[in-house]
Amino acid sequence: MSPVRPRRSALYMPGSNPRALEKGRTLPADALILDLEDAVAADAKATGRDTIRAALAGREAYGRRELVVRVNGLDTPWGHADLQAMAGAGADAVLLPKVESADMVRRAASVLDGAGAPPELALWCMMETPRGILRAEEIADHPRVACLVMGTSDLTKDLTALHTAQRLPMMVSLGTCLLAARAAGISILDGVHLDLGDTEGLEASCRQGRELGFDGKTLIHPKQLDAANAVFGPSEEEIAQARQIILAFEAAQAEGKGVVLLDGRLVENLHVAEAQRLVALSETIAAMQA
Ligand SMILES: CC(C)(COP(=O)(O)OP(=O)(O)OC[C@H]1O[C@@H](n2cnc3c(N)ncnc32)[C@H](O)[C@@H]1OP(=O)(O)O)[C@@H](O)C(=O)NCCC(=O)NCCSC(=O)C[C@H](O)C(=O)O
Numbered sequence: 163m164s165p166v167r168p169r170r171s172a173l174y175m176p177g178s179n180p181r182a183l184e185k186g187r188t189l190p191a192d193a194l195i196l197d198l199e200d201a202v203a204a205d206a207k208a209t210g211r212d213t214i215r216a217a218l219a220g221r222e223a224y225g226r227r228e229l230v231v232r233v234n235g236l237d238t239p240w241g242h243a244d245l246q247a248m249a250g251a252g253a254d255a256v257l258l259p260k261v262e263s264a265d266m267v268r269r270a271a272s273v274l275d276g277a278g279a280p281p282e283l284a285l286w287c288m289m290e291t292p293r294g295i296l297r298a299e300e301i302a303d304h305p306r307v308a309c310l311v312m313g314t315s316d317l318t319k320d321l322t323a324l325h326t327a328q329r330l331p332m333m334v335s336l337g338t339c340l341l342a343a344r345a346a347g348i349s350i351l352d353g354v355h356l357d358l359g360d361t362e363g364l365e366a367s368c369r370q371g372r373e374l375g376f377d378g379k380t381l382i383h384p385k386q387l388d389a390a391n392a393v394f395g396p397s398e399e400e401i402a403q404a405r406q407i408i409l410a411f412e413a414a415q416a417e418g419k420g421v422v423l424l425d426g427r428l429v430e431n432l433h434v435a436e437a438q439r440l441v442a443l444s445e446t447i448a449a450m451q452a
């Protein structure tokens with residue numbers, strides 16, 4: 163079962179942009195992904211590292227937002243130094259791009275260990291190449307991996323597919339990674355919606371992601387946060403329903419029954435487990451907002 167930690171919204175921001183990093187302290191994002199990879203030009207990578215380390219040194223200012231650093235791949239000139247710089251910098255997780263095997267995860271973990279990373283520093287993995295998708299299960303199974311993140315832009319390019327409204331070209335990959343994440347009991351986030359002017363399309367893509375089972379969505383601009391938070395967070399109606407399910411089942415159990423009908427619908431212990439997860443999620447979100 164995925165952890166109850168809310169990951170409805172994860173906002174990418176260029177690690178070389180101090181203004182964006184400062185703004186992240188007040189934005190309603192569950193997670194911030196401080197990027198050293200695609201959003202940072204080659205000649206700004208070293209400055210980006212310093213800017214991110216400075217932000218992480220003042221992490222109290224980010225409250226309960228999860229802080230994740232996307233490093234460059236170990237096959238690039240910057241990957242090794244990125245991992246060494248982030249090992250003890252205070253991030254919650256390091257996000258590895260273009261992960262294609264458990265061996266790639268092991269090599270990154272070994273650099274972090276060698277640089278003295280604490281055991282609680284998690285690895286998140288970008289799932290964005292055909293080979294990576296095919297090996298999703300072994301990647302998700304590594305003990306340090308806490309979350310898979312769909313990289314639907316790179317994936318669309320590598321598949322020579324098209325970006326479509328219904329995202330049919332993505333379905334096999336999304337489903338494969340969801341199975342891997344849930345089998346391993348870790349989180350999984352959906353890919354970005356690139357069209358910043360397309361509010362309806364963003365909302366539809368969030369709804370589709372939630373229906374498929376994603377925990378949240380990665381985003382590229384603050385104006386996308388509200389849609390993701392609303393869709394991936396349980397609604398008032400869902401919370402009320404969940405509480406009813408828990409109460410009805412408790413009452414049935416007190417009478418020695420293992421199932422109960424609530425408004426004509428069968429309730430079993432599997433429904434109670436999901437209801438408990440939703441209530442716990444809503445309580446954590448409320449605590450974060452407070
Ligand atoms: C796309 C942007 C470059 C647009 O930036 P800008 O022109 O500054 O936008 P606005 O003027 O509308 O900004 C309004 C204010 O919001 C702040 N802002 C904007 N974007 C962010 C952000 N991402 N995080 C934090 N704050 C942000 C601006 O500073 C303005 O603030 P203020 O000064 O108070 O007015 C920009 O949005 C951007 O850089 N976005 C992130 C791009 C990125 O990180 N891309 C890489 C990740 S996506 C990816 O890699 C895909 C994946 O790998 C795959 O394969 O699928």
Ligand SMILES: [Mg+2]
Pocket residue numbers: 200288290313315316
């Ligand atoms: Mg990518």
